[in-house]
Amino acid sequence: IDEITFTILKKKNLNLQSVLKDGEVLYIKEIANVSAGATPYDATDDIHPHNRFLAERIARIAGLDICGIDFISSDMAVPFNENNTVVLEVNASPGIKMHMMPAEGKARNVVGAIMDMMYPQGAPSRIPIAAVTGTNGKTTVTRLMAHLVKTSGQTVGFTTTEGVYINDVIITKGDCSGPGSSLLVLKDPTVEYAILECARGGILRSGLAFDSCDFGVVTNISEDHLGLDDIENLEDLANVKAVVPKTVSTNGYAILNADDDLVFEMAKDLTCKVALFSMDPFSERIEYNISKGGIAAVVEDEHIFVYNGDIKMEFEDLENIPITFGGKADFMVQNCLPVVLFGYLSGIDNDIIKEALHTFNSSPEKTPGRMNFFKFNDFEVLADYAHNPAGMEAIGKFVKNYDAKWKVGIIAAPGDRSESQIIGIGETAAKYFDELILRSDKDLRGRKESEIHGLLLEGIHKVDPDIKVKVVSRESESIKYAVKGAQKGSLITVFTESVNDCIRTIRHLQEREVVGEHEV
Template structure:
């Protein structure tokens, strides 16, 4: 079997609008297409032996063991690879269950689709599943344990930590979108100008001074002492020579810890000798140049979590430990603790497995034990110096029993240190009594405190401590969203996008928008090229200056990675026409419509899907959306429009020469079409079609008729506002029309416009497209033969899988089918083709350039204009 490609979906996609995290693997079964599972001796038994837990896979049978039934009866390897990819992720601690295997449109080639939690794990699972399947086919041994451990390691390296993850999950549950900003824990909540950021449990509203103070234990302790908060007696030293004097001043037992440490690193507790203090000093020096020597406070370790200066949770923490049974040795006792199903690798479970590192070995040795020693029944042996959950500790929720004096103290400390989120560590014998009465003390104030002990304590009530974080960042139900209008379709996407963006800018918004020629923030082009995929979308939504987004979304990005947003307010589908068929497994118009239909399916319930009522495939999308529907049509008497109007719906129509918005049967004439510059006096009918969904979106957004009219009057078809879309350059003796028409539907629309233009001769410069079907290129040639008196065939910069000769023949055959005598010239270079057409232009001629690299074509045409102005434009006739 051969893997052709592996893509990771990260947003709403062709396979599922709801399930965003999907791996899509294109798998060629090769000779295995003729060998289903029941044709391979021993395959079923080997599969069942390797994955007995697959009995839980119901498959299409719908009952436990259903998948095994399918394998025994005979199913194809793509289907089996799908189930293996799901199962090995589950065995690695990531319970995923969604999968699909569908034909790619070629014999023996399949789309194997399955869910993932972490992308690198999903990609690994795809490759491993194929390798496992091949080993099972051949009856070879396979090291499954290696794959499971590797996926666990990848997961721990890639996943958000439990604290960050809980905040993100809480945000998502409230409909607040989020974006990961780096490969660690920096995340953006919300979009554009309404975004907030978190990194672990530090937020964009956390005081940097507060964080600096919390990281400097010396300054923290000084401020708390000044505020009459109980803290242990202590000293700070930097040299070993000062250690003995510090120990005499503080008195044994004592604690040694780094000034700038966190998460328990470099801390040693309950030190009772100078020798042990020296060892602890050097351990602390590895973390920080300055070391704290302070009195060891007897009692229990408590963590008080304060968010927005309110105590929200408290936990009693116990270091990793074992309790003897009088029979088992230390290693056996540790193994028994680690066998607790609540313990896992890293952060995969509510508790972490206890590891035996150098520190643990030293603690065991200091007690006079080895791993082979047997503890007396009931004897407890502490294995770590700190009670952190990440080192195997446990936590008991005690929120409801904290004495009010201790609550007030914690909340006051958060204000003294100036931290909106902080974890306060105290040591006391009884948390139900004031610290001042128990001889307890505040040990540390932590910025970026871990939430895990509160979210999933070993015992006691779990606390949703992420909720108050989101309450603080997004009060009163604020979703952090900005208006998002997404546009898709075969033709007209870019112009519609640009027009809506222009309207929003005129209304006073700071607009970010993506197009097939670049990404713009307000009036600045910040990225060039085809920017209609999810990466460009995220570029806009991450920009903190943007408060209105208009996003062109093309087929390619949708199939490659899904959408770059979860939901939009308005989703527009301009049309669905034959283009890109035969690519990426999309072979029919219905499949193409399903791709485009992802956009309206992502519209929020109170938003609108704006659909073309003149296009059957687009109109049918109304059946799959969960939002309101608005329609547009070039025919005010379209029965679909009339039906919507009777229901009181919103529509936009071209009626009696006007662009009109209708709410129910009430009409609001926006502007006469022939007065809209974009339509070239009403001659460019397809531009009127682009105006209709734009004014409909503007009306839904609350723009007034005056707002829309002002925007339409100032949106001039030009290289600056509509590059490559009906750009007309008038020379003294001829005219050049530059357009992006690149498919039969686009060419037909352009033909209707050029038919209205007077010219002595019409010359067309066209190119075949390598990744389009034979019939598409033939049709492009045929239409060109109808449109032009002369045709120049050039080549695109990228041939996309076909040879120059093949593309020329396809176009030439299409031209000859329409007109065997059509005057045709072949000039592969676009620059040379344009130059030839200009140099040989006769008075009154029209040169129509269908270009795919708009900036280059525009620059060349502008160069000819400059030559003409300087009297240097020379003709060859």
């Protein structure tokens, strides 16, 4: 008895002491369910098959895997179309306690049935995970792998140093290459495949967000962040990166760079399967691997090939892969190899792999800060996030062979790198550019600006004492300075710290000339 009962009695001019007339019926509740005091009893075995069919059909029409359907019926043992049974409501969040503990009848393990439906015995209980690490190229490889998965029709969640994405929609901006960002993807119920960039810093601070993965890609190991967090040499750095392939499940694949000694050596300690990639089609490591029935990807005669034992499959001409710039950007060609292996080993149709390679380019939208070209009236600007000697060397080799009359480089060096690394950045830049502009990062990381520039100049003048050098500290101002003084037919290469700010500055300068973005 509650307020509802008293309200009903009052409307009928009755009270708790009233006596009803013979045959009179009084409903003392407005609803009939367990929460209002009804008595639940199990009628599972009494339900007519036609009524069961109706309930299942209603659930499917409503698009619900689990639901509660309220029927009003004089007898559920009779077909619904024979006794005017009606459906009162469909509840997407039904109560299940009454089924497990009815007042009368047999208890039913509804929770167990639901779990069996959601997680069938023997079926995968987790989404596939591919993890990518290395010194250079890991963001591009991550993005291209994600593009391939999306092209295959699956919803992909991926993390990079620019943010967390579900398909191509950015969820969180910033450096998201750590385990916290990975968890954001792994916990998203819409994600069907996770591609996770795993950087050195996140691994050292918090490890990985997963206990095992299906694929572990290692791009390369080169000088970067040495002298930080007890990482004193390349071997130390390789040991950190090796955590990723070591987490690959027994039936999964570590995809390793056979051209990199430290990466190749990782294969010795693995319990998973190993696939290799190489820019050298005659690599002894590749030949030995495929002679044992292994799988590998190589570049030969400007084409990408995949070997599965003694079976050789041609995948694509580099001329048809925009991100390789017709095969002229060796490091981008190398980035494609583990992606092709990943697609092949995942069972993705070869035509879909080719389509993904054809439709992925180096635009600021697809790969921000990775080989982004911008066209001006009389010159071009290239923006790239390369920030260590190996990265700059790769860009430098591309620039050296690029058709431009005068080549300008805008460079900087992180202050927390060793003196030899900063000097090395200066040496590398001087090899490939006719003119250099020195800028500064916003965060000098423990060094004075003058000290960083002094070390860069030391390296520059070792290679070319007479090269033209200008100091313009702020990145945006250095870009404006270079554009203002650009010679006809020149190429300005910006090694950027802040990718979004850099792109914004260049596009603003473009708008002043009313010129569209250049697609290479």
